[in-house]
Amino acid sequence: MAAIGIVGSAGRMGQALAAAIDEAGETRAGGADRGDDVGALAGKADALVDFSTPGALADTLDACVKAGIPLLIGTTGLSADNHAAIDAAARTIPVLQTGNTSLGVTMLAALVEQAAARLGDDWDIEIVEMHHRMKVDAPSGTAILLGEAAARGRGIDLAAHTESGRDCHTGARATGAIGFAALRGGTVAGEHSVILAGEQERITISHSAENRAIFARGAVKGAKWLIGQPAGRYTMNDLLGL
Numbered sequence: 089m090a091a092i093g094i095v096g097s098a099g100r101m102g103q104a105l106a107a108a109i110d111e112a113g114e115t116r117a118g119g120a121d122r123g124d125d126v127g128a129l130a131g132k133a134d135a136l137v138d139f140s141t142p143g144a145l146a147d148t149l150d151a152c153v154k155a156g157i158p159l160l161i162g163t164t165g166l167s168a169d170n171h172a173a174i175d176a177a178a179r180t181i182p183v184l185q186t187g188n189t190s191l192g193v194t195m196l197a198a199l200v201e202q203a204a205a206r207l208g209d210d211w212d213i214e215i216v217e218m219h220h221r222m223k224v225d226a227p228s229g230t231a232i233l234l235g236e237a238a239a240r241g242r243g244i245d246l247a248a249h250t251e252s253g254r255d256c257h258t259g260a261r262a263t264g265a266i267g268f269a270a271l272r273g274g275t276v277a278g279e280h281s282v283i284l285a286g287e288q289e290r291i292t293i294s295h296s297a298e299n300r301a302i303f304a305r306g307a308v309k310g311a312k313w314l315i316g317q318p319a320g321r322y323t324m325n326d327l328l329g330l
């Protein structure tokens with residue numbers, strides 16, 4: 089049985105994760121929220137799972153490195169500095185970072201990578217997502233993950249080909265661009281569609297999250313899998329052997 093600590097335990101995902109830990113028969117090592125000592129939590133856990141905010145990440149990584157325990161990072165909206173800090177910590181401990189812990193989105197990303205690899209750049213790729221009104225970051229971590237999968241398939245750099253936040257007179261779409269559009273409203277748990285738009289035909293591949301339990305269950309699986317892995321940076325693909 090694994091003792092899993094929750095960073096951001098009072099939040100929507102923190103609560104869903106607590107339920108998933110119980111459902112899986114694992115142990116809750118406790119939680120850390122704003123102002124709490126994450127080091128104390130790391131000291132009594134086998135692994136931490138973080139669904140909080142990018143500003144909390146540096147302390148959480150430090151705490152896990154000091155305690156020598158793995159960390160699963162589900163928080164999205166991460167900066168380049170956050171990613172550099174993850175890379176540094178992953179030299180000492182196992183770290184799994186993903187914009188989406190669900191099995192369905194991991195499969196969707198694999199399909200998108202394959203489609204992008206086989207279709208030429210005359211097929212325009214657009215990623216559309218919708219989330220609840222409380223979500224603070226855009227595009228979603230999942231949309232970015234799907235964009236990275238498409239870019240990998242195409243053999244291009246995502247940052248250099250991103251078109252997002254289109255407004256006013258944008259000019260025509262750049263050939264080979266990967267476009268992002270974000271909608272916010274209501275209580276939507278997470279909707280993502282990847283549209284491949286060619287000449288007179290279109291492919292749309294979608295994923296709908298019906299609730300947060302799917303993310304929480306995937307995070308518990310990920311945390312358990314991380315315990316016992318060597319130091320390194322992992323994704324859900326590693327966990328699922330994709």
Ligand SMILES: NC(=O)C1=CN([C@@H]2O[C@H](COP(=O)(O)OP(=O)(O)OC[C@H]3O[C@@H](n4cnc5c(N)ncnc54)[C@H](OP(=O)(O)O)[C@@H]3O)[C@@H](O)[C@H]2O)C=CC1
Binds near residue numbers: 096164
């Ligand atoms: N990878 C995935 O599969 C998924 C990722 N997410 C991501 O997880 C994150 C959390 O989402 P959600 O639960 O909906 O958001 P919430 O706002 O409901 O929860 C975040 C929690 O983190 C707390 N928090 C703020 N600062 C700290 C800190 N320094 N240390 C510890 N906790 C802190 C917040 O407290 P306070 O209210 O006081 O600020 C809040 O309770 C988001 O980035 C979201 O995009 C969500 C779903 C799935």
Ligand SMILES: O=C(O)C1=N[C@H](C(=O)O)C[C@H](O)C1
Binds near residue numbers: 223227228229231
């Ligand atoms: O904030 C959320 O709610 C979600 N965040 C993740 C994201 O940014 O993609 C995952 C999921 O879509 C829900």
